[in-house]
Amino acid sequence: MPAPGGRAEEPVYRPVLAARRGELEALGHLDDALAPMLSPILQLSEVDRTVIDSLTRLPPGLLPAVDIGTLPDTTAAALLRWGVPLVPVIGLTDDAGRLAALGATARAHTQRAVVRLRLRQDRAGPDATTTAVERIGRHARLGPEQCDLVVDCGDVCCPADVRLAEPRVRRMLDWSRRHAWRSVSVVAGGMPPTLSRLPIDEPVRVERWDWLLWQRLTDLGVAFGDYGVTPAAIPTQPTVDRHLTVTYTGNGAWWIHRWSRRRGQGDQRVADLCRTLMSAPHWPATGASFSWGDQEISRRARRGAGAGSATNWMAWSTSHHLAHVLDALTRPARATPSR
Numbered sequence: 001m002p003a004p005g006g007r008a009e010e011p012v013y014r015p016v017l018a019a020r021r022g023e024l025e026a027l028g029h030l031d032d033a034l035a036p037m038l039s040p041i042l043q044l045s046e047v048d049r050t051v052i053d054s055l056t057r058l059p060p061g062l063l064p065a066v067d068i069g070t071l072p073d074t075t076a077a078a079l080l081r082w083g084v085p086l087v088p089v090i091g092l093t094d095d096a097g098r099l100a101a102l103g104a105t106a107r108a109h110t111q112r113a114v115v116r117l118r119l120r121q122d123r124a125g126p127d128a129t130t131t132a133v134e135r136i137g138r139h140a141r142l143g144p145e146q147c148d149l150v151v152d153c154g155d156v157c158c159p160a161d162v163r164l165a166e167p168r169v170r171r172m173l174d175w176s177r178r179h180a181w182r183s184v185s186v187v188a189g190g191m192p193p194t195l196s197r198l199p200i201d202e203p204v205r206v207e208r209w210d211w212l213l214w215q216r217l218t219d220l221g222v223a224f225g226d227y228g229v230t231p232a233a234i235p236t237q238p239t240v241d242r243h244l245t246v247t248y249t250g251n252g253a254w255w256i257h258r259w260s261r262r263r264g265q266g267d268q269r270v271a272d273l274c275r276t277l278m279s280a281p282h283w284p285a286t287g288a289s290f291s292w293g294d295q296e297i298s299r300r301a302r303r304g305a306g307a308g309s310a311t312n313w314m315a316w317s318t319s320h321h322l323a324h325v326l327d328a329l330t331r332p333a334r335a336t337p338s339r
Contacts, residue, residue: 012329014150014185014225015322016041016232019066022314023228024054027062029292029319034326035062041089041114041150041187041225043067047075055084065089065114065148073101089114090147092122092132096139103140112182113142118152119168126175133179144179150225151176153188155232156209166216173220187225188213189232191247191254198256200243203280206254224329229254229317244273246297246313249321250282251328267307274301284324293319 017023019042027040035058042064044051058064067089068075079086088102090113106113115136117129124132137143151172153165169186176184190210198204214224229247244259259273274297277283284290288298293316300308308316 012037012223013325014039014041014187014223016043016187016225016227018230019044019051021050022311023318025315026293026318026322028054028057030059030062030322032059032061034323035059037326038062038322039065041065041067044071047071047078052082052084063087063110067116073098085109087112087114089116090136090140091116092129099136099139103142106142111146113140113147114150115147116150116152117172118154119172120154129175130178144181147181148183148185149176149181151186153186153213156188156190156213157192158209162209162213165213169217173222183223185223185225186214186217189227191227191229191231193231193233195245195256195258198258200258200260203276204256206256208252208254211252229321244269246273246277247317248277248282249324255280255282270300270307271302291319291323293317
């Protein structure tokens with residue numbers, strides 16, 4: 001699949017990830033052979049030295065798109081000054097000034113951009129959407145052939161969401177054929193907004209409805225994208241979960257492990273969680289070598305490496321998730337969800 005120069009002709013997976021320490025650490029430990037098959041969108045909520053350092057240490061062949069929709073127009077130019085390679089993300093409702101700034105960023109570095117069409121926010125018919133694309137071309141000076149189209153469904157968390165989203169996505173993909181996009185991806189989130197109501201001290205299966213939605217669209221030949229192991233919509237008032245939690249991706253489902261903390265037994269509880277995970281059917285056949293995250297989980301099972309923090313657990317869960325999805329997408333026989 002890799003093309004000359006280390007990039008894949010068409011990346012097979014486009015995750016949308018928050019540009020936080022955990023997710024960036026998972027990307028930083030991605031196997032070099034997998035990097036060309038991955039085209040992440042990083043959502044920046046702030047820009048500091050830690051984020052910059054993490055972005056500059058990503059594996060060779062991994063070129064992220066960066067969404068700075070909540071930040072000032074000058075952010076993209078600042079990232080370029082700091083030597084961060086990026087593909088800017090453009091929204092259909094961006095104003096003329098922001099479009100000009102993002103277009104200049106694209107032309108200065110990659111000659112590419114990502115157009116992110118949000119189904120729930122950009123509610124317009126095909127003609128109005130075409131007008132918005134023409135407006136992007138006019139102000140950003142980028143044509144569809146220079147852009148990757150991402151159809152973002154937001155959260156899809158139950159069978160009713162899948163049934164509602166599928167016809168809308170099909171209509172949007174039918175519209176997309178009016179333009180010569182570099183690639184077309186469908187992105188959705190499937191993680192419940194909160195895990196605090198799930199049982200503790202036992203693995204709990206949670207369906208990956210985002211994966212099921214994409215499987216129903218495979219006849220259209222679009223690339224797969226998700227939100228990693230987090231929901232698409234971050235709660236405005238997130239519930240604080242004081243339990244040890246790891247979200248582990250399996251075939252068609254996540255396995256949520258929430259272990260209670262006991263005073264003075266942090267390492268022991270983490271070791272118990274990790275041993276339970278490693279003895280489960282969803283632990284990969286190749287064991288700890290499957291991903292960097294699995295290696296770290298295996299180390300904690302021996303109680304010698306420390307319990308880790310919530311950021312560490314997010315990094316390890318994300319690392320396994322990225323490896324699992326790429327494994328499923330490149331081996332179609334394994335891609336059928338288990339029931």
